[in-house]
Amino acid sequence: MRPDKTMTLREAVASFVRDGETVCLEGFTHLIPTAAGHEIIRAGRRDLTIVRMTADIVVDQLLAGGCVTKLVSSFVGNSSAGSLGELRRRIEHADPEPLQFEEYSHHGMICRYLAGAQRLPFYPLRSYAGSDLPSVNPGIRKVASPYADEQVHVVPPVNPDVTIVHAQRADRAGNTQIWGLTGVQAEAVFAAEKAVVVVEEIVDDEVVRSDPNRTVIPAHAVDAVVECPRGAHPSFAQGYYDRDGAFYRSWSHISKDPDRLRAWMAEWIFGTEDHADYVAKLGDEFWAGLAVGEAMSLPVNYGRRL
Amino acid sequence: MITSSERLSVVASRELASRRTVFAGIGLPTLAAALAHLTVAPELEIVYESGVCGAHPSHLPETIADAVLITGAEAVLSMPALFGYVLQGGHIDVGFLGAAQIDRWGNLNSSVIGDWHRPKVRLPGSGGAMEVMANSREVFVVMRRHDRRSFVDELDFCTSPGPDRALAEGIRPLGAGVTKVITELGVLARGGVGEQLRLVAVHPGVTVDQVREATGWDLAVADEVATVEPPSEAELRLLREDVDPDRVYLR
Numbered sequence: 338m339r340p341d342k343t344m345t346l347r348e349a350v351a352s353f354v355r356d357g358e359t360v361c362l363e364g365f366t367h368l369i370p371t372a373a374g375h376e377i378i379r380a381g382r383r384d385l386t387i388v389r390m391t392a393d394i395v396v397d398q399l400l401a402g403g404c405v406t407k408l409v410s411s412f413v414g415n416s417s418a419g420s421l422g423e424l425r426r427r428i429e430h431a432d433p434e435p436l437q438f439e440e441y442s443h444h445g446m447i448c449r450y451l452a453g454a455q456r457l458p459f460y461p462l463r464s465y466a467g468s469d470l471p472s473v474n475p476g477i478r479k480v481a482s483p484y485a486d487e488q489v490h491v492v493p494p495v496n497p498d499v500t501i502v503h504a505q506r507a508d509r510a511g512n513t514q515i516w517g518l519t520g521v522q523a524e525a526v527f528a529a530e531k532a533v534v535v536v537e538e539i540v541d542d543e544v545v546r547s548d549p550n551r552t553v554i555p556a557h558a559v560d561a562v563v564e565c566p567r568g569a570h571p572s573f574a575q576g577y578y579d580r581d582g583a584f585y586r587s588w589s590h591i592s593k594d595p596d597r598l599r600a601w602m603a604e605w606i607f608g609t610e611d612h613a614d615y616v617a618k619l620g621d622e623f624w625a626g627l628a629v630g631e632a633m634s635l636p637v638n639y640g641r642r643l
Numbered sequence: 644m645i646t647s648s649e650r651l652s653v654v655a656s657r658e659l660a661s662r663r664t665v666f667a668g669i670g671l672p673t674l675a676a677a678l679a680h681l682t683v684a685p686e687l688e689i690v691y692e693s694g695v696c697g698a699h700p701s702h703l704p705e706t707i708a709d710a711v712l713i714t715g716a717e718a719v720l721s722m723p724a725l726f727g728y729v730l731q732g733g734h735i736d737v738g739f740l741g742a743a744q745i746d747r748w749g750n751l752n753s754s755v756i757g758d759w760h761r762p763k764v765r766l767p768g769s770g771g772a773m774e775v776m777a778n779s780r781e782v783f784v785v786m787r788r789h790d791r792r793s794f795v796d797e798l799d800f801c802t803s804p805g806p807d808r809a810l811a812e813g814i815r816p817l818g819a820g821v822t823k824v825i826t827e828l829g830v831l832a833r834g835g836v837g838e839q840l841r842l843v844a845v846h847p848g849v850t851v852d853q854v855r856e857a858t859g860w861d862l863a864v865a866d867e868v869a870t871v872e873p874p875s876e877a878e879l880r881l882l883r884e885d886v887d888p889d890r891v892y893l894r
Contacts, residue, residue, distance in 0.1 A: 365722060366693055366708030390722075391770075414767030417669050417706055428765045440754070442769040443692070444726040451723060463731050464773050466816065467750075467808025469801040473759045479812075488814055517713045518693050521722040575713055582705055632714045 339510035339542075342562045346612060349533045349561045350376045353499045354385075361388040361497035361529060362395065365520030366416065367575060370503040371395045372568030372612035373535055378402035379606060388497055390446045390521065394571065394588050397421040398606065400436070401598055407437035409495070411446045418582070419589025423598060440474055445492050450521055452494035453528030465490040500529035503569045504554070505577065506544070507536045511559025514551040517575030523553045535563045537577050548637075567616050567624070578627040645874055647827045648674070648893050649882060650846065651785055653874040654825050655739075657683060658783060662736040664688045666775055669707050670892050671785045672739035677703075677886045682878065690729060692771045694720040703891050726771065730778045733817055738779030740772050740803065740821075744795050745784060747839045747860045749821025751776065751803040759800055769802050776803040781822040789826035791859040806836045828854045830871060831862075844869040 344352070354360055354377055362370050374395035377385075384406045389396055392410040399405050401423040408424075415421050427436035441449070448460035461480075471477040476493050502522040507513040513534045515522065526532040534554065539562065545552060567574075571581035571588075592598050609615040616624070648671060655675035659665060660683035667676040667689050676689045690696050693708040697717025704712045713719055720729065729735065742751035743766050753772055757763035776782055786793060801808065805820030819835035829845035841863040842854050847870055855862050874882075887893045 366706060410768070412767050412770040413765065420767075425765050429762055440768055442773040443722070443771040444731070444774045447722050447726050463814075463817065464777050466777070466812045466814035467801065467804030467810075468769075468773055469759070470754075470769070470773075488812075517710070518695075518708055518719060519721045520694070523721070524723060573710055575710055579710055580706070580708075629710065 339508075339556060341509045342511050342556075342559060343509050343539060344561050344563060346372060346376045346535065346563045346565055346568075347380075349373075349563050350380050350382075353531050353533055353561060354380070354382055355498070356382055357384045358498040359386040359388060361495070361500040361525050363389065363500065363502050363520060363522050363525040364569070364572065365391060365518060367518035367520065367573060368503040368505075368515065368522070368569050369393070369395060369572035370501050370535055370568065371570060371572065372565045372615075373501045373503070373533070374399055375606050375612065375615065377404055378602070379611075388495055390443055391416075392424065393421070394585070397423045397588070397592050398602065400424055400427055401592070401602055402606070405436070407439070409439040409441070409446075411441045411443045415589050416585050418585040422589070422592030422594070426595070439476065440470060441477070441492065442470065445477065447521055447524070448492050449495040450524035450528050452492070453496045454524045457494060459491040459493055461489045461491050463489070495528055497525075497529045499531045499533060500525045501533045501535065502526060502554075503535045503574070505536065505574055506538050506540045507534055507559075507562050508542045508545045508556070509539060509562060510542075511554070511556040511562045512545045512552050513554035513559065514545060514548070515553040516551055519553050526554050526558050531560045532558055533561045533563065534559050535565045535568050537566050537568070537574050539564045565612050568612055570627075573627075576629065578624065579629050581627060645879065646893060647787065649874060649879060651675075651787070651825055651827065652678060652882060652893075653878045654830065654871060655783060655785055656878070658823055658825070659684045659687060659737060662687060664690055664734055664736045666690050666692070666730070666735045666738040666779060668692070668739055668741065669704065671787075673704060674882065674886055674892055675739070675785070678878065678882055681881050681885060688717075690725075690735065692725070694722060694725045696720060696729070703887055703889070705891065726774055730771070730774050733778060733780075735775070735779040736781070738775035738782045740775055740782055740784055741786065742772070742784065742803070744793055744798050745786070745821070745824065746795055746798050747863075748807050749782070749784070749805040749824070749833060749840060750798055750801050750808055751784070751821075752798040752800050754800045754802045756799055772803045776805065776820060777809070777816050777818065779818045781819045784821055784824045786824065786826045789828045789854070789857045791857065794857065795859040810836060828857060839863050841865050842868060844871045846871045847873060
């Protein structure tokens with residue numbers, strides 16, 4: 338019997354996210370772990386370092402929740418729908434307090450995860466030559482190739498205390514299946530000391546084992562499994578529900594006005610018991626609007642010995 | 644009446660003739676790539692930063708990660724594969740980029756206006772733009788605005804450096820950097836390393852002096868400045884009826 342690692346989101350955040358720690362939330366525009374971010378805010382965590390390639394709405398909310406001292410990222414914006422009000426106030430005006438910000442490019446962040454996951458001291462990449470980013474980020478350095486007369490930039494590993502990702506499904510031991518955009522979730526999980534996987538549904542072992550190639554994260558890398566349907570909203574889960582474009586567009590207006598932002602947080606995060614309550618508050622009619630139709634993949638034959 | 648978005652999309656689409664792989668962002672590059680697919684480049688493979696290669700969307704995508712880009716796509720890759728093997732591996736012919744500021748060498752700023760440590764405006768940053776610049780064979784820039792605030796003598800911050808800046812550091816980049824800049828006034832072009840952007844074409848009704856006036860450096864001008872061929876009836880019909888019938892980006 339494989340160990341059962343299932344728990345509630347509240348238990349997972351209580352057990353694995355501590356004040357002052359480095360927390361990685363990954364999910365590249367798809368499967369963003371929003372429900373986990375909301376639970377961190379409800380739990381009142383403080384002084385966190387957040388690591389996330391695309392710092393978007395959930396990061397703006399964590400900033401507004403007073404949880405974050407430092408951000409490590411390669412893109413700070415509200416997707417293609419506008420900008421992040423709280424983040425801009427923190428960076429442009431130190432309002433209500435300064436934000437430590439460590440800036441990379443996307444591939445720089447990816448290479449940090451690759452180094453972290455493999456416990457390597459650094460990772461080389463063909464970016465950064467001529468860019469001003471190394472001048473504001475001492476983590477980005479240049480080394481001589483040991484094999485050719487060539488210089489190359491390197492980035493340091495990242496090893497978060499905990500990585501939290503959202504996925505479509507997992508078994509109770511943590512074998513996690515993702516389809517559609519798989520992003521950098523596996524690398525972020527392997528780079529971390531501890532990993533929490535939040536899923537749309539927990540399925541029987543046989544479901545996972547009928548299609549092992551779809552398992553992006555194996556159970557040995559996972560410490561907790563949380564079932565949390567619609568936990569990626571306003572982002573999407575391929576095959577489960579669509580992206581909430583209207584909310585992305587409205588966030589730029591909400592977050593631009595600090596009073597409006599506080600009122601939104603009071604109603605939708607502090608005013609809800611947990612993510613199930615948030616989902617219920619949005620209502621059935623709302624969720625029907627994000628419903629998706631079927632587009633089944635054709636089955637593959639894994640074969641069996643006769 | 645032809646809108647600026649229509650004009651920019653059509654001109655950019657024509658530049659994609661004979662290209663095999665294009666790295667497209669959302670908005671005007673999406674329109675240009677989709678139109679090229681129907682006109683000058685039927686075999687074009689469209690690659691998105693989210694990991695989608697060979698997208699065949701049923702609807703016009705609203706983001707680079709729209710679910711309609713995934714369903715029916717030829718391949719969906721992880722981030723390390725997309726940035727490591729596809730981009731850094733040198734598989735992209737043309738990358739599309741936008742920016743808040745561009746200089747005469749095609750270097751781009753998408754990070755900050757003002758000082759990085761205390762910026763007047765904090766912009767989104769590189770995302771993958773630096774990698775698109777460093778690794779695509781060439782880069783097209785589509786700018787809705789052509790004015791002295793965007794076309795600057797000196798960038799406030801260089802996010803995505805062209806090959807000249809990389810070479811000055813002794814590192815040989817893979818691609819030629821920005822080769823085309825398509826704006827509401829005309830088209831600027833450069834051949835590659837060591838060359839500045841030059842004005843090579845203007846839209847009908849635009850003068851060379853007008854473009855010089857809108858550019859924040861002493862703009863080099865080609866010996867013969869062409870007039871951009873206006874969008875044809877056929878191009879406009881495809882764009883309006885097949886590519887973006889709901890006018891999501893054709894504002």
